[in-house]
Amino acid sequence: MTTAAPPFDWRKMALPVYLPTLLFAIGEGAIIPIIPIVADGLGATLAIAGLIAAMIMLGHLIGDIPSGWLVSRIGERPAMIGAALVAIVGLGIATLSPNPVVLGLGILIVGIATAVFALARHAFMTTFVPQPYRARALSTLGGTFRLGYFIGPFLAAGVIALTGSTSAVFLIHIVGCVGAAAVLLLLRDPAATFGAGRAAHHAPTPGEAFVAEEVRGLFRTIWESRQILTRLGTGAALIGALRASRAVILPLWAVSIGISDTRTAIIIGIAGGIDFALFYVSGQVMDRFGRLWAAVPSMVGLGAGHLVLAGSGALPGxxxxxxxxxxxxxxxxxxxxxxxxxxxxxxxxxxxxAPFLGAWRFTGDIGGAAASLVIAAATAAFSLAVASSVMGVLGLLGAGVLLRYVPRFVPRERR
Known part of the structure; x- marks a missing residue:
């Protein structure tokens, strides 16, 4: 008879699982607010600066195509190390870019690497974290990214103040990538640590989880999962769209109203602190009351916030x-x-x-990439306020889609 699995030990996850993610996220959090500012300094218009900022999400979308296959083939840790090294290459190009085109290429490479890094960590958590703890563990992972997005902008503001160069901020992400790769190389592979306990209770081993006999491609997985991805996946795409819009439109708005690069980084950093502070609350809500109670209020708030931002241009202050x-x-x-x-x-x-998670992430990143391109196009054709209004309406529509399909495809487990 199979014995019950031992209690899940959170302490074993801190260094090997969350620390590399935090280091990578600090670097990403440092560069995201300053990408439009760097583009503006290289002579880009507001719309072109938005397009360059969109390159990171377009890179996510491209990186999603091979990421599930790659993680299934080589495992989570090698994929993350390789992604960190590729990101360093892209960051080097961005640091030395002489014009907006080269800057966009560097940011695109960083986005591709980020997709592989994030998918690898997500696949590990899905395989080894027990179901009763999953939302909290994944919310903590999301909170680790948010902590990085909180710390990163403040480091960016400090580097800009010390060097007088916005391009120097890319060096923060290079250091973060080097640190993440070093931690992954020096510490024991977490898949081996958690896999041993799971295997003892007849659970899937790391080899069974990550190296299937036949690894399905991304588009085959999308086709096989088309019912979920065309319905609940639409909600995921709209979540990705609103999150990407927030990351792109706030720095662009700051540029448009003349806020300095240092102040922009500080404001976005403080906002990142608020974002970070709620990650565990979100996990508790999802585990106790269901996924819907976190998803719908979040989307309503994101949509309303974009609409208020669009109208704020006509107001004093x-x-x-x-x-x-x-x-x-x-x-x-x-x-x-x-x-x-x-x-x-x-x-x-x-x-x-990994294959389904690659398809799922691809669906969300389609929304993120599309939103970033819509913002750039609407800004070029009309104004940044119109772009913000469009995204606000999409956010409210997304709340309706989630309200319709989350209870259908993700029913609460029986106690």
Whole structure:
């Protein structure tokens, strides 16, 4: 008779699982707010700066195509180490870029590497974290990214103040990637640590989980999962769209109203602190009351925040409204911390989750990439306020889609 599995030990996850993620996220959090500012300094228009900022999400989308296959083939740790090294290459190109085109290429490479890094960590959590703890563990993972996005902008502001160069901020991400790779190389592979306990209770081993006899391609997985991905996946795409929009539109708005690069980084960093503070609350809500109670309020808040930002241009005190909306959007985003990873983990094949998680992440990143391109196009054709309005309406539509399909595809487990 199979004995019950031992209690899940959170302490074993801190260094090998969360620390590399934190180091990588600090670097990413440092560069995201300054990408449009660097582009503006290289002579890009507001719309072109938005397009360059969109390259990181377009890179995520491209990186999603091979990421599930890659993680299934070589395992989580080698994939993350390789992704960190590729990101360093892209960051080097961005640091030395002489024009917006080269900057966009470097950011695109960073986005591709980030997709592989994030998918590898998500696949590990899905395989080795028991179901009763999953939303909290994945929300903590999301919170680790958010902690990085909180710390990173403050480091960026410090580097800009010390060097007088916004391009120097890319060096923060290079250091973060080097640190993440070093931790992964020096510490024991977490798959071996957690896999031993799971194997003893007849659970899937790391080899069974990550190296299937036949690894399905991304588009085959999308076709086989088309019912979920065309319905609940639409909600995931809209979540990705609103999150990407927030990351792109706030720095662009700051540029448009003349806020300095240092102040922009500080404001976005404070907003990141609010976002980070809610990650565990989101996990508790999802585990106790269901995924819907985190997803819908988050999307309503993100949609409303974009609409308020669009209308703030006609009101006095632009900077004050910008700060208020940035904080409100952070609050709304924090309420949904970990929701995409949790829904993906709920739906994935537990024996080999990476292919479906790649397809799920691809679906969300389609929304993110499309949103970033819509913002750039709407800004070029009309104005940044119109772009923000469009995204606000999409956020409210996304809340309706989630309300319709989350209870259908992710029912609560029987106690």
């Amino acid at each position: 632009n900077v004050v409204w910008f700060i208020a909306v940035a904080m409100f959007l952070a609050l709304a985003n924090g309420l949904g911390s970990g929701i995409l990873m949790t829904l993906g983990a709920d739906l994935a094949d537990k024996r080999n989750p």
